[in-house]
Each structure stands twice: as C-alpha cells, then as structure tokens.
Amino acid sequence: MTLFPLYLAICAVPATAGLLFKPGAWYRDLDKPAWTPPDRLFPVIWAVLYVLMSLAASRVAAQPDNAFALGLWSLQIAISTLWSAVFFGLHRIRTGAFIIAVLWAAVLATTLAFLAHDSIAGLMLGPYLAWGTFALALNISVMRRNPQAEMA
C-alpha cells in the first residue's frame, strides 16, 4: 500500500500554516528585489512541491532501512511549518532567514538520503532544493533591504 496519501496529509500542515499566516500589508510594503515572484505564484509552486515530496517519500517508504531518510523528511516538513508563522506571523525577517537556512540544509540532507535509497525519489526533491535555494536568497535579500522592518 502506498503511503502517498499519508505524506500528502502531512503536507497539509505547512499548507495550513501558509493559509493562516498570509502576506498582508506588512509584506506588501517591504522593499523587495525585482526578482520577487508574484504572491499568487507561491501556492502553485508549493502545491507542486508537496505532491513531488509526497511521491518521493512514498517511494522511499517502500525501501528497507528507510527510517533515517524519512526522519529527515519529517524534519524538513516541521521546519517548513515553522517558517511561515515566524516570517508572516512574527514579522521576524532575520529569524526567518535563519530558519530557511536550516530548512535548506534539511532538504539537502533529505535529498542525499533519498538518492541513496532510490534515484527517482532523490530527483523528485530536486525542484524543492532549487526552490529552497531561491527562497533563502529572497529572504536574505528582503532582510538586507529592510534593516528597520524587523518586528514592525
């Protein structure tokens, strides 16, 4: 039995965090780089990433000795839940950058661990790693451009 529905249900938790902690007036008024994607693109990107990461996890779940790899997957999904709340809820840009850096490292570790089990599962996390790199760069850029916005 595939565990894809279970992993997708877990992804509903960070998705709920994203829905509850929305970009509002505070985010709109921040000085953002020209390469900031439009707001409406974020849920689309995340939906694709959630499906891919759930498919990847369900492939690894079918392999033996997978607890370390799946544990890293759990770590990244929990960190992802925390980020939205801290950035959009607390308006803590610096703490957000730190959390997204830890998230990036957790996604990299998950990708490497998945690759060791199943090449396709590892490759399925490639877009997530690419997006994480982009999101980290965006968060750092927003942090540098808005030294006074912290906690505003």
Add this chain to the structure above:
Amino acid sequence: MTLFPLYLAICAVPATAGLLFKPGAWYRDLDKPAWTPPDRLFPVIWAVLYVLMSLAASRVAAQPDNAFALGLWSLQIAISTLWSAVFFGLHRIRTGAFIIAVLWAAVLATTLAFLAHDSIAGLMLGPYLAWGTFALALNISVMRRNPQAEMA
C-alpha cells in the same frame, strides 16, 4: 545506530515554535479555568514528552515496515508546531481548539500504530496522549470562557 538524536532534533522545531510564540499579556488576561497549570510547568511537561516520543520513535525505527507508524509521528510533530503559532501568534482560540483536536487524533493514531510494532514504544506515548487530552480540554474551556477574545 539509534535515531533518537534525529527525532529529538525534530522535536526542537515545535519547541522553537513554543519559544517564539510565547504566552504574553493576551493569554494572561484570558479567563482561564482554575485547573490551568502555571505557565512555567508547560516547558517542563513538553521536555519530558519530547524525550519520551523520541525514544518511542527510535524504538519503532528499529522495527521492519515502520513507515506508516513513523509517518503518523511526523504528522503529529508538524501539527504540534502549528498549534503554538496559531494560538499564541494569531490568538485564534477556536482554530487552536480545532488544531489540537486533530493533534489529539494524530497522537492517538500514532500510539496505536506504535503499539502494533512495540509495546514499550506505544506505552511511552501514553503520557503524550494524556497531556493531549488535558490540553484539548483546556483549549475548549478557554474558548468557552472567552467568546469575545478571538483575534483580540
């Protein structure tokens, strides 16, 4: 190799949510039942629960065909991260009660799945299930006593 340190590292994510989204003036001024524990007791209880749930997960990680049980564990840890942010960050008492009810169901499912693998691991989640029941009752009581406090 035991995965206890990995699971404890994952528990650091909801713990960080608890540290960042603190009970402040809003929570202090809520009408709370007489059986509300003092604030300082919560981190102690959670520290014990984190150690127990990490030990339980590392026991199940050593068993075969554990991906479903460990997936449920991932689900509850992500929901736990969300709760602190929603209750203490957004001051949404009703949404908090809903999230904690889903958390309770996830902890129950994890406990049952763990019991099927390893009796000791299942028993180690007993205190978490008991605390979840108490926390759900507390959240519902606070919701009923403060009909106007939502989003305040």
